[in-house]
Amino acid sequence: QVQLQESGGGLVQPGGSLRLSCVGSGFAFSRSQISWSRQAPGKALEWVASIYSDFKVSYHAQSVKGRFTISRDNAQNTVYLQMNNLKSEDTALYYCHFGGNRGQGTQVTVSS
Numbered sequence: 001q002v003q004l005q006e007s008g009g010g011l012v013q014p015g016g017s018l019r020l021s022c023v024g025s026g027f028a029f030s031r032s033q034i035s036w037s038r039q040a041p042g043k044a045l046e047w048v049a050s051i052y053s054d055f056k057v058s059y060h061a062q063s064v065k066g067r068f069t070i071s072r073d074n075a076q077n078t079v080y081l082q083m084n085n086l087k088s089e090d091t092a093l094y095y096c097h098f099g100g101n102r103g104q105g106t107q108v109t110v111s112s
Contacts, residue, residue, distance in 0.1 A: 002026040002101045009094060009106030012086055020081040020106060022096030030074035032099075036081045038092035038108075048094070051079060064090075086110045 008020040022034065035050040049070040051058040058070050069082045079096060086108075093105040 002098060004096050004098060004101060004103035006094060006096050006103045006106040009108045011109045011111065013112050014087060014110055016086050016110070017082070017084045018086065018108060020083065020094055020108075022079045022103065024077050024079070024096075024098060027098060029077045034072065034079040035097045036070060036079075036094060037097060037102075038094045040092040046092075049081060083108070
């Protein structure tokens with residue numbers, strides 16, 4: 001059974017940083033592409049970043065490029081999303097995905 005568990009969200013001031021974690025189980029994690037997406041209130045789900053099993057290949061949405069970095073630790077079955085210079089528009093529920101599966105999400109709120 002595929003399971004994805006996000007953590008690391010919280011309340012942060014504009015310009016601050018957070019690191020989200022996604023722990024996966026029930027599938028071949030080290031050989032799998034993992035993605036992050038987010039959904040703000042009243043808005044559609046937005047893709048944020050993806051990382052392939054090859055550590056060298058990752059992609060980030062234009063809206064977060066230069067501020068967010070996706071990475072992974074296959075020994076820990078974990079994918080991270082380092083978020084720096086956070087803005088109010090980054091406020092959303094953040095999910096990690098594998099295939100058609102996603103976790104419950106972790107809330108990120110950027111507010112002064």
